[in-house]
Amino acid sequence: MGTIVFKIIKWILISGILALSFMFFVFKGSFTLDYTIGKDAVYTTVTDNMELLLSAVDKIDQLDSDIKSIYITDKVPLCNSEYANISGVYVYKYSESTMCYSSYEDKLLEEVLNLKKIKCIFIDGDRIVFDCGGYGMIPSGISLGFYYFQDGLWSPDLGEGCEKVQKGKGWEWYQIYGDYHYYTEQIIDDFYYYKEW
Numbered sequence: 223m224g225t226i227v228f229k230i231i232k233w234i235l236i237s238g239i240l241a242l243s244f245m246f247f248v249f250k251g252s253f254t255l256d257y258t259i260g261k262d263a264v265y266t267t268v269t270d271n272m273e274l275l276l277s278a279v280d281k282i283d284q285l286d287s288d289i290k291s292i293y294i295t296d297k298v299p300l301c302n303s304e305y306a307n308i309s310g311v312y313v314y315k316y317s318e319s320t321m322c323y324s325s326y327e328d329k330l331l332e333e334v335l336n337l338k339k340i341k342c343i344f345i346d347g348d349r350i351v352f353d354c355g356g357y358g359m360i361p362s363g364i365s366l367g368f369y370y371f372q373d374g375l376w377s378p379d380l381g382e383g384c385e386k387v388q389k390g391k392g393w394e395w396y397q398i399y400g401d402y403h404y405y406t407e408q409i410i411d412d413f414y415y416y417k418e419w
Contacts, residue, residue, distance in 0.1 A: 259339060259354050261415060264368050267339045267354070268409045275352075275413070278334045279370050282343070282350050288317035292326065292343040294335040311335060340367075349376050351416075366417040368409060375414065378404045 268275065282292075291314040300308055305323050313326045334340060334352075344351040354367035369376065375393065377386070383398045392407025392415070406416045 259356065259366060261366070261417070263339050264354055264366060264415050265409055267337060267352075268368055268413050268415075271334075271337060272410070272413075274330075274334060274337075275370070277330055278343075279350055281328070281330050282345060285313075285345070286315075288315045288320055289313045289326075290316045290345055292331055292335065292345075294332065294342075297335065297341050348373060364417065364419040366415075368413055368415050369406075370412050371414060372412050375406060375408070377406075378418075 292311065293314070294311050295309050300306075300312070300323060305312075308323060308325050311326050311328055311332050312323050314323055315321070331343075335342070339354045341353045341355040344353060348371065350370040352367050352369065353365065356363055356365040358364060377393070378395055383400070384395055385398055386393055386395050388394075389405065390407065392405055394403060394405040396403045402418070404416065404418045406414050409415050
């Protein structure tokens with residue numbers, strides 16, 4: 223009896239280690255453990271690079287509408303062997319007929335993605351999100367960054383059971399019966415800080 227229990231425990235431990243190793247390998251580029259990121263670092267990234275970021279916004283506004291996000295392999299590597307030939311800046315395209323990653327040569331976007339705190343860029347309609355990463359994993363993780371939005375403060379669509387309260391210099395949305403929170407405040411002009419957890 224003791225041998226069987228020992229074998230089961232050994233099998234569970236080995237399976238757990240293998241599962242964690244697999245998850246790290248597959249998801250190593252999809253989350254960060256950068257605890258140095260904070261509100262001050264996001265503000266500094268925007269204010270110190272305003273001209274560059276505005277040029278990037280102009281460039282992104284001219285991109286094809288099927289481009290939904292922009293990455294650089296140094297920060298978000300592609301682990302799928304199908305995309306092994308992609309190096310440097312790449313985009314994710316999504317439309318009714320397309321769903322793929324592809325290389326995208328652009329020195330301006332490369333310069334923006336090489337800024338220390340910017341991990342990737344998401345295009346969400348008229349809102350351009352500069353993701354600065356975060357720490358932890360959903361649902362207990364934190365993600366933060368900044369976005370460009372000409373129509374003023376952007377508000378998340380959390381559906382029914384959502385509250386909006388003013389906090390500090392900005393606004394926080396949270397689910398009354400859930401655990402999702404979203405905070406945003408203006409940094410300067412059309413650039414806004416965000417944090418979600």
